[in-house]
Structure formats: structure tokens, C-alpha cells
Amino acid sequence: MFDRAEMGVLAAIDAGATYADARAVVAKEESIEVQNQHLETLDVSERIGVGVRALIGSSWGFASTGDLSNVGLRSCGELAAAIAKASAAVAGPLLEFADVPVVEAFWETPHIENPFDVPTTEKVDMLVDLTATMQRVEGINLAYGMVAGWDTRKWFVSSIGHRIEQHIVEAGGFYTATAIGEHETQIRSYPQSFGQYETGGYETIRKWNYSDHAERIAEEAVALLTAPEMEERQTNLILESSQVALQIHESVGHAIELDRILGWEAAFAGTSHLELDKLGTHRYGSELMNITADATIPGALGTFGYDDEGSPASCVDIVKNGIWVGVLSGRDSAAVAGLRPGGMVRGDGYNRIPMVRMTNVGLLPGDGTLDDIISDTDDGVYMGTNRSWSIDDRRLNFQFGCEIGYEIKNGKLGRMLKNPTYTGITPQFWGSLDRLAGESEWTHWGVPNCGKGQPVQVAHTGHSASPARFAGVRVGVKG
Amino acid sequence: MSRSTDLVSRILDIVGTKADAGVYVRTGTSALTRFANSFIHQNVSDDVVHVHLTVALDGRVASGSTTSTTDDALNSLVDRLVTVAAMQPVDSEFPGFGGSVEAQEIDHFDEETSRADPNARAEIVKTFVGAGDGLLAAGMCGVDSYTDAYGNTAERFIDGRMTRVVLDGIHQTETSAGSGHSAGQSLGSIDxxxxxxxxxxxxxxxxxxFDTKPGEYEVVLAPEAMATIAQFLTGYGFSGKSYNEGMSFVTLNEQRFDPTVHLKDDVSDPRGLGIPFDAEGTPRKTIAVIDGGATPSLLHDRRTATKAGNVSTGHASVTGEAWDNRPSGRNLFFGEGTWSEEDLIAHVERGIYVSTFNYCRVLDPKTVVVTGLTRNGTFMIENGAITGAVTNLRFTQSFIDALGPGRVKGIGANGRFAAGEDESGTVHTPTFHLASWNFTGGAAG
Known part of the structure; x- marks a missing residue:
């Protein structure tokens, strides 16, 4: 497929582009959904095509096609150049492009069982059994399970000589139990809401031992219907690690995207509360807060070999001992900001323009365990598994809801609490981080549905986290 | 024969007698120009081909899609799905494929717009930027032109087309932002x-x-905010899937909303922006999901309709669209009142004007309690006039209760397509004056 991508690049250059690159992509996806022992969806999809990006002056053009004939690809490359020329009608300042090494390379996700090689019957049977187990718990109305797998092959070519082939394999899934009351619903999920996804083969699903948790989460969902509401107050908040992961995603990951900081997403995704002149001095959180963007973590969902501009995967410090020190960037945004490009630009399939995306933005572990943290807490609440998330366009004011909560009294978990929520302001919240569990409970959570851009693109991102405690947080927000 | 109808025929030929099958094909162009800091920074065009095939073998069902139209790719798709379907359990709720239907004479399509080049989008952007008199502009102008076709082995065959142009943008000062929007079937309809x-x-x-205290306020909600309300109510409440699962708030014909509220899904409206049939090839019926404050009917696809003992209303979702896992409304029209927006504001003693909601998420789907924020223009209204701007606010509010009996104080006559949380151009709505909205805090803490 290198020749298909090259055809697009050559056409763009012939049409006047000063730089062009192209990705030929063959992306397969399988999705299986079962509800109440009934197979609802078995969908196998394939997206095949080439996307060409052309630069003329300070303006970009991007065109994509599924027509891989010579005529189709030349037309696509020429259209990318024509779009770049049209962009000049409302042109910006001269665009610089940070240098990256020109490489020819091949990279593949280490995996054992390609998810497409596992029989669909095995997957369907597993989900039917899980939903049956959950339905046996009295009070469960909806038992749902899904698994998904992706197999993506990409061939990247640039007009300065890149030739990179990648084979990325991902898999994951989850299941939920829903109990419906007269005026409310309660839900519990495993391993986390909306699913746990990783790079790797079907072994990434097997290792979560799905069948061991179905009965428990179903019982919890039913119990939540009659549990007391969480009281509104300020207290110590202990978060289970998948909720810490989402907290990182929303209040750190998006805020450190350089395109947002530069205003390129102002009208849609939003901007950032971070200002570039405070890079290196701004206090993001407490001394315990150490965040990296590491696209090299084996098995994490945001791991790859090269980004969609041909830059190698990297590990970058983002927050060090509570101080903001790094951003997520690409070749153009880094050049504008006078920084080194981070290799964090990816596009969703062949037909979306690559843009700055999170890789694995994670919180480095502390020490001890969740049990240690609970034991050391006289008064507080514990919350687990995300249920809702909302944050403002500068990634400053957030409100999150979780599926389940517990009160903590004198170092012990107490009553189960329903509809747990908490709210805060990003730097104050992270500044209140005072306990962080260690490596034994550090998990590489994956978010498969990070939306950004127009047309909207969905990215797969990773967030390593362990359970953490935050002091003086406003919880039980009812409105 | 269009490219889409040709593809449908080719795929059904390949399926032959191997299985029962239904195929939906979309072809066309989706182009979008984004601007920020007052210049175009992303500008894209996608030559869209989307093929979605469902096969059934004695009630064993599988579906799949491809973007490739080579013989190899289409043969591979068919063979793969037939093989996979054969191994699955019988889908006892599969309603089968619908038989032949009569197409509606609806054509939301503009020839000139279908041929628009990137220069046309650039001109619209240039005009929007220029109207800001030097303020910093950001936003997007998107032009979609699609021909869709559906066919199946039960003799159903239908095709249609659409064009849609959307302009969403903001102007910014150093400390504030305001939004403006326009959408329609053609380039010429964009203001x-x-x-x-x-x-x-x-x-x-x-x-x-300035910061204002959280609490209950009267609100005047501009079309963008109302579009989000329509989308959430429809997705969580008026979808036949939600209703069948017991997750919907709807009790049919119960007065849950103010009698002045009317909301219908109506692709036949001449202003409409959509394809006149759904992903199963069923012509879209006009459905009133709120009629005088009550819900007389719901949105169904063939599966949810069968389960509910009903017939499909033509609201099966196309894969990839918002709410694509359930029947949804894509041509929603709120009934308009008689007031201008200025009149609505004039009747507020003390309240908040909201231009747009941002990042709304449901806390409980059954009550449609939602938390979110205001954005791009939040203003204090005192004694019938806007007296200043307030900083963005967070709210936690049931969207059902907000439109409840006695809580709608006025409805504007200024309906237009608005950009809601999920997608631009699917909701046509005026401004509403509501008696109460629960703001829980300022965005800055």
C-alpha cells in the first residue's frame, strides 16, 4: 500500500504543495453486543482508503478517498492541494514545521491472539453467559455486555522521505447490570463504564476474568436502588483508579493539548486554562502529582510506534512534582509555540485529518495500597466507576458522577451510597491530592471514545492511574 | 442510476440466494472548513462511500460495513457476514426485512451546493470573520452532499438525496466569546x-x-440551548428502544410538559435537512413526540416497533450518526410561538439569558437530569432588559421538569436550525422563556 500513499503525495506535490503526506489505512473493527442473553449486534466493519495532507504557504488542505485507483488517488492529492489554495483566502501567519527524523520503519503491537482469530461464537457465548448470571440476580432489568476488537494497518509516506508501516491491534469490552426503580436507574459496570480497552490481542480481555464479577455488580446495582443518597458536604474523597483515569483525561489530558492552548479548538472542543508563558512555573497540583504522556507503555491503549506525522512515539513529562512542564504537540503546533514536537498527532481512520491527541497521559504511582489509604482516613467518601462527566471549555470546572459510593468512618468503609458526585476546580482539586496508591494497583486504563475535532474524530487514549485521595472536596452535589 | 443505487444492486446481486439481506449505501462528499484565530487552519473533504449490509440466515443475523467498493471488498463483506451469521444463535427479535414501499416526494437537495468547491466555503468563512470587525473568530463551515439508497431481498428499494450547509462560529475578545449559527439546505441559505x-x-x-450567585433563575434559552434539550429528550425518552427497556420517562398521553410545548420529527417540512427514509429503507413518518405537552407516539425502527406491537415510524439510525444505537429524531421541530426574542426578555424580571449549553451529560436517563455549563454568551436580565454579562454557570437540571406544566412562560417566533450538543442541523427551534433553571455554581468556582 506504500505505492497508493505515494501516489497521493506525488499528486499533491505536482499540484503545487510544498509539503505533503499521506496515510493508506486498512482498519477492521468487530463489535458484539448482547443484552439479556440476546445477541443485539454483531458488526464487522472495514474502512479502507487514503488521506492526503497538503501544505501550500501557511495553509493546509486535506482530502480522502476510498478509491485506490491511480485516477482516484491523483484526484485526491490534487484536491488536497486545491483545498490548501482555497484556505489562503483567509490565510494565517507563515506556518513553520518542526523537524523530525525521516525514517523508514515497521512497528507492530505485541499481541498473542488477534481478536479476529477468536471465533465469534466464543465471544457471543461468553456475553450470553455473563448476562444470564446478572439476570439471575432479582431486580436486574437490563444485563448488557460487549466486546470489540480492532486491527489497523497504516502506511505513512511523506514528501520528505518517510515510509512507515504500522500494525496496531486493540481489544476490550465490558458489561453492565441495570436496575430500574420507579423514578431512577442504577447501574454497575465491569471492568469500568464504557469499557476497558488495551493494545494487544484477545488476551487483554481474558485477563480481566469477566465471569468472576458479574454476580457482584448485579447485586450492587440492585442494592443501590435502596441505598441512601450521598450527603452534600466537603470531605476527603478517595477515588478508585478508573475514575482517577477519567479525571486525568478530562482535567489534564485535554488541557495540555497544544492546539487547544493555541486557540485552534476554541469554537468547538474549547481552549485551556493553561497559558504557555507559565510552562515550567504553573502549579498544577500537589507534590504527589507526576504526569507523563508516554506512548511507549506496552499494552496501554494510547501506545503506537509512530504518530500520523511520522514522529516516533515518545515519553514526555507533563507535570513534575506538581509543576506543569509539558504539552501534547505535533510538528506545526510545536513550531508555533517554539517547543519540540512530541509525536502526538493522530487521525481517526484514513478520512480524518491528523490532529493533536492524547497518547497515554497517566499519573505515576505513589506507594501503599487503597486499603492503606482507607485505613488512614477518619472521615470521607469512596467513589468508584464513572457514570457521568462534564467539564467546561477551559477544562477548569468539572462535575463527575460515579456509579457507587461508600462512606468512610474511622478508617473503614461504611454504608453504600447512591448517586455519588463531586465537583471542583482543576488546580485546586489536584492541589488537594494527598495520598496515592502504589505500583501494585497502578492500572493502564483505556478510553476508546475520546471525541475531538470537526468532523468529529474518535481517538483511543490511555491513562495509567492508581487509587488516590483528595482532601476537602465538595461531594454529593445535587444542584 | 446513482452511484448509491448501483452499489445497492451490485451487493444484492453478490448476496444472491446465499441469505436474506438489506443494504444501505451513502455516497457523496462531506467537506468542512475550520477557522481559528481568524484564519483557516483545517480544511478537509472526504469522498464518502459507506456501505452497511445486514444478512439473515433463518433468523441468524450479522451486519457489517465497508468503505471500499471493489468487487473483492464487496464479495469479502458478503462472504464474511454470511459465514459469521451462520454460526450465531437465532435472533428471536429480528423483525425481518421490510417489503416494498412508496417513496415520499421529498428532495432536500440543492444542485449548486452539491457542486460547491472549497472556495465557496472560504467565502462564507471570510464573511463571518469580517462581520466581527476585528474580533478573533473561530468556527467551521461544513457542506455535505449525499445520495443514499436502500435495497433488500424483500423487494424494498428506495433512494434519496440531501444537501446541508452548517456555519457555527464564535467571535472572541480577550475575556469573552459569543456564538452565531446558520444552517440550511443550500449555500444561499446561509446568513x-x-x-x-x-x-x-x-x-x-x-x-x-461578573460572577452571580448560583440558584434558581428564570431563563431565556436561545435556540442552541433548546436544541440540546430536544436532542436529550428524544434520545433518552422518545426513542422506542428506551421505552421498551423501561428506561424512558414517557407514559403515553400523560401531560409531562407544558401545553404550549410541541415537538415533532418531520422530514417532510420543506426546510428539512435530511434523507426521507431511514437505515432500514422505511419512509420517515411525521411523528409528534410532544403534542400539547403530552407524548402521543414514539420513534421506532422495525425492531423496537415489533417489540412494542407497533409499526416502524422510519427512525432507524444510520451507523455513525449521533444516537446510532437507537431510533432517533433527525428532523426535530419545536413548535413556535408568537414572541420576538426581545419580547421574551422584556417579560423577565430577573433571570439569565443562555446562548449555548456546553458539555451536557445525563446523570439519570430516566429523569433526564443533566449537568452542563453555559458558554459563548451568558447574560443577566433585570427588569426586562439585558443588564450585563455573567460568567459561565454550571447547572444540574431535569430537562423534563424545565418544560413541565406551567413552567413555559413564552415561546419565540424566531425558529431556526440550531447547533445542539450532539449535531448541528437536526433541530429547528425558537427561543424559550422558562420559569426556572437550577444553576449550581460558577464555572470558575
């Missing part, structure tokens, strides 16, 4: 100057915003 002026007016009005 880039008006949208740009509204955005800059709101941005300038937003300078020196």
Missing part, C-alpha cells in the same frame, strides 16, 4: 453576516462579565 454579527455582539456584550 454568514448575520451569524457573524450576532457572535460579535454577544462577545462584546460579554466583556466585564
Amino acid at each position: 454568514a453576516t448575520g451569524a457573524g454579527r450576532l457572535a460579535s455582539h454577544r462577545a462584546i456584550l460579554g466583556i466585564n462579565a
Whole structure:
């Protein structure tokens, strides 16, 4: 497929582009959904095509096609150049492009069982059994399970000589139990809401031992219907690690995207509360807060070999001992900001323009365990598994809801609490981080549905986290 | 024969007698120009081909899609799905494929717009930016042109086409932002100057915003905010899937909303922006999901309709669209009142004007309690006039209760397509004056 991508690049250059690159992509996806022992969806999809990006002056053009004939690809490359020329009608300042090494390379996700090689019957049977187990718990109305797998092959070519082939394999899934009351619903999920996804083969699903948790989460969902509401107050908040992961995603990951900081997403995704002149001095959180963007973590969902501009995967410090020190960037945004490009630009399939995306933005572990943290807490609440998330366009004011909560009294978990929520302001919240569990409970959570851009693109991102405690947080927000 | 109808025929030929099958094909162009800091920074065009095939073998069902139209790719798709379906359990709720239907004479399509080049989008952007008189502009102009076709082995065959142009943008000062929007079937229907002026007016009005105390306020909700309400109510409440699962708030014909509220899904409206049939090839019926404050009917696809003992209303979702896992409304029209927006504001003693909601998420689907924020223009109304800007606010509010009996104080006559949380151009709505909205805090803490 290198020749298909090259055809697009050559056409763009012939049409006047000063730089062009192209990705030929063959992306397969399988999705299986079962509800109440009934197979609802078995969908196998394939997206095949080439996307060409052309630069003329300070303006970009991007065109994509599924027509891989010579005529189709030349037309696509020429259209990318024509779009770049049209962009000049409302042109910006001269665009610089940070240098990256020109490489020819091949990279593949280490995996054992390609998810497409596992029989669909095995997957369907597993989900039917899980939903049956959950339905046996009295009070469960909806038992749902899904698994998904992706197999993506990409061939990247640039007009300065890149030739990179990648084979990325991902898999994951989850299941939920829903109990419906007269005026409310309660839900519990495993391993986390909306699913746990990783790079790797079907072994990434097997290792979560799905069948061991179905009965428990179903019982919890039913119990939540009659549990007391969480009281509104300020207290110590202990978060289970998948909720810490989402907290990182929303209040750190998006805020450190350089395109947002530069205003390129102002009208849609939003901007950032971070200002570039405070890079290196701004206090993001407490001394315990150490965040990296590491696209090299084996098995994490945001791991790859090269980004969609041909830059190698990297590990970058983002927050060090509570101080903001790094951003997520690409070749153009880094050049504008006078920084080194981070290799964090990816596009969703062949037909979306690559843009700055999170890789694995994670919180480095502390020490001890969740049990240690609970034991050391006289008064507080514990919350687990995300249920809702909302944050403002500068990634400053957030409100999150979780599926389940517990009160903590004198170092012990107490009553189960329903509809747990908490709210805060990003730097104050992270500044209140005072306990962080260690490596034994550090998990590489994956978010498969990070939306950004127009047309909207969905990215797969990773967030390593362990359970953490935050002091003086406003919880039980009812409105 | 269009490219889409040709593909449908080719795929059904390949399926032959191997299985029962239904195929939906979309072809066309989706182009979008984004601008920020007052210049175009992303500009894209996608030659869209999307093939979605469902096969059934004695009630064993599998579906799949491809973007490739080579013989190899289409043969591979068919063979793969037939093989996979054969191994699955029988889908006892599979309603089968619908038989032949009569197409509606609806054509939301503009030839000139279908041929628009990137220069046409650039011109619209240039006009929007220029209307800001030097303020910093950001946003997008998207032009979609699609021909869709559906066919199946039960003799159903239908095709249609659409064009849609959407302009969403903001103007910004150093401390504020305001939004403006325009959407329609054609390039000529876009009022880039008006949208740009509204955005800059709101941005300038937003300078020196002050914090206001959280609490219950009367609100005047501009079309963008109302579009989000329509989308959430429809997705969580009016979808036949939600209703069948017991997750919907709807009790049919119960008065849950103010009698002045009317909301229908109506692709036949001449202003409409959609394809006149759904992903199963069923012509879209006009469905009133709120009629005088009550819900007389729901949105169904063939599966949810069968389960509910009903017939499909033509609201099966196309894969990849918002709410694509359930029947949804894509041509929603709120009934309009008789008031201008200025009149609505004039009747508020003390309240908040909201231009747009941002990042809304449901806390409980059954009550449609939602948390979110205001954005791009939030203003204090006192004694019937806007007296200044307030900083963005967070709210936690049931969207059902907000429109409940006695809580709608006025409805504007200024309906237009608005950009809601999920997608631009699917909701046509005026401004509403509501008696109460629960703001829980300021965005800055």
C-alpha cells in the first residue's frame, strides 16, 4: 500500500504543495453486543482508503478517498492541494514545521491472539453467559455486555522521505447490570463504564476474568436502588483508579493539548486554562502529582510506534512534582509555540485529518495500597466507576458522577451510597491530592471514545492511574 | 442510476440466494472548513462511500460495513457476514426485512451546493470573520452532499438525496466569546453576516462579565440551548428502544410538559435537512413526540416497533450518526410561538439569558437530569432588559421538569436550525422563556 500513499503525495506535490503526506489505512473493527442473553449486534466493519495532507504557504488542505485507483488517488492529492489554495483566502501567519527524523520503519503491537482469530461464537457465548448470571440476580432489568476488537494497518509516506508501516491491534469490552426503580436507574459496570480497552490481542480481555464479577455488580446495582443518597458536604474523597483515569483525561489530558492552548479548538472542543508563558512555573497540583504522556507503555491503549506525522512515539513529562512542564504537540503546533514536537498527532481512520491527541497521559504511582489509604482516613467518601462527566471549555470546572459510593468512618468503609458526585476546580482539586496508591494497583486504563475535532474524530487514549485521595472536596452535589 | 443505487444492486446481486439481506449505501462528499484565530487552519473533504449490509440466515443475523467498493471488498463483506451469521444463535427479535414501499416526494437537495468547491466555503468563512470587525473568530463551515439508497431481498428499494450547509462560529475578545449559527439546505441559505454579527455582539456584550450567585433563575434559552434539550429528550425518552427497556420517562398521553410545548420529527417540512427514509429503507413518518405537552407516539425502527406491537415510524439510525444505537429524531421541530426574542426578555424580571449549553451529560436517563455549563454568551436580565454579562454557570437540571406544566412562560417566533450538543442541523427551534433553571455554581468556582 506504500505505492497508493505515494501516489497521493506525488499528486499533491505536482499540484503545487510544498509539503505533503499521506496515510493508506486498512482498519477492521468487530463489535458484539448482547443484552439479556440476546445477541443485539454483531458488526464487522472495514474502512479502507487514503488521506492526503497538503501544505501550500501557511495553509493546509486535506482530502480522502476510498478509491485506490491511480485516477482516484491523483484526484485526491490534487484536491488536497486545491483545498490548501482555497484556505489562503483567509490565510494565517507563515506556518513553520518542526523537524523530525525521516525514517523508514515497521512497528507492530505485541499481541498473542488477534481478536479476529477468536471465533465469534466464543465471544457471543461468553456475553450470553455473563448476562444470564446478572439476570439471575432479582431486580436486574437490563444485563448488557460487549466486546470489540480492532486491527489497523497504516502506511505513512511523506514528501520528505518517510515510509512507515504500522500494525496496531486493540481489544476490550465490558458489561453492565441495570436496575430500574420507579423514578431512577442504577447501574454497575465491569471492568469500568464504557469499557476497558488495551493494545494487544484477545488476551487483554481474558485477563480481566469477566465471569468472576458479574454476580457482584448485579447485586450492587440492585442494592443501590435502596441505598441512601450521598450527603452534600466537603470531605476527603478517595477515588478508585478508573475514575482517577477519567479525571486525568478530562482535567489534564485535554488541557495540555497544544492546539487547544493555541486557540485552534476554541469554537468547538474549547481552549485551556493553561497559558504557555507559565510552562515550567504553573502549579498544577500537589507534590504527589507526576504526569507523563508516554506512548511507549506496552499494552496501554494510547501506545503506537509512530504518530500520523511520522514522529516516533515518545515519553514526555507533563507535570513534575506538581509543576506543569509539558504539552501534547505535533510538528506545526510545536513550531508555533517554539517547543519540540512530541509525536502526538493522530487521525481517526484514513478520512480524518491528523490532529493533536492524547497518547497515554497517566499519573505515576505513589506507594501503599487503597486499603492503606482507607485505613488512614477518619472521615470521607469512596467513589468508584464513572457514570457521568462534564467539564467546561477551559477544562477548569468539572462535575463527575460515579456509579457507587461508600462512606468512610474511622478508617473503614461504611454504608453504600447512591448517586455519588463531586465537583471542583482543576488546580485546586489536584492541589488537594494527598495520598496515592502504589505500583501494585497502578492500572493502564483505556478510553476508546475520546471525541475531538470537526468532523468529529474518535481517538483511543490511555491513562495509567492508581487509587488516590483528595482532601476537602465538595461531594454529593445535587444542584 | 446513482452511484448509491448501483452499489445497492451490485451487493444484492453478490448476496444472491446465499441469505436474506438489506443494504444501505451513502455516497457523496462531506467537506468542512475550520477557522481559528481568524484564519483557516483545517480544511478537509472526504469522498464518502459507506456501505452497511445486514444478512439473515433463518433468523441468524450479522451486519457489517465497508468503505471500499471493489468487487473483492464487496464479495469479502458478503462472504464474511454470511459465514459469521451462520454460526450465531437465532435472533428471536429480528423483525425481518421490510417489503416494498412508496417513496415520499421529498428532495432536500440543492444542485449548486452539491457542486460547491472549497472556495465557496472560504467565502462564507471570510464573511463571518469580517462581520466581527476585528474580533478573533473561530468556527467551521461544513457542506455535505449525499445520495443514499436502500435495497433488500424483500423487494424494498428506495433512494434519496440531501444537501446541508452548517456555519457555527464564535467571535472572541480577550475575556469573552459569543456564538452565531446558520444552517440550511443550500449555500444561499446561509446568513454568514448575520451569524457573524450576532457572535460579535454577544462577545462584546460579554466583556466585564461578573460572577452571580448560583440558584434558581428564570431563563431565556436561545435556540442552541433548546436544541440540546430536544436532542436529550428524544434520545433518552422518545426513542422506542428506551421505552421498551423501561428506561424512558414517557407514559403515553400523560401531560409531562407544558401545553404550549410541541415537538415533532418531520422530514417532510420543506426546510428539512435530511434523507426521507431511514437505515432500514422505511419512509420517515411525521411523528409528534410532544403534542400539547403530552407524548402521543414514539420513534421506532422495525425492531423496537415489533417489540412494542407497533409499526416502524422510519427512525432507524444510520451507523455513525449521533444516537446510532437507537431510533432517533433527525428532523426535530419545536413548535413556535408568537414572541420576538426581545419580547421574551422584556417579560423577565430577573433571570439569565443562555446562548449555548456546553458539555451536557445525563446523570439519570430516566429523569433526564443533566449537568452542563453555559458558554459563548451568558447574560443577566433585570427588569426586562439585558443588564450585563455573567460568567459561565454550571447547572444540574431535569430537562423534563424545565418544560413541565406551567413552567413555559413564552415561546419565540424566531425558529431556526440550531447547533445542539450532539449535531448541528437536526433541530429547528425558537427561543424559550422558562420559569426556572437550577444553576449550581460558577464555572470558575
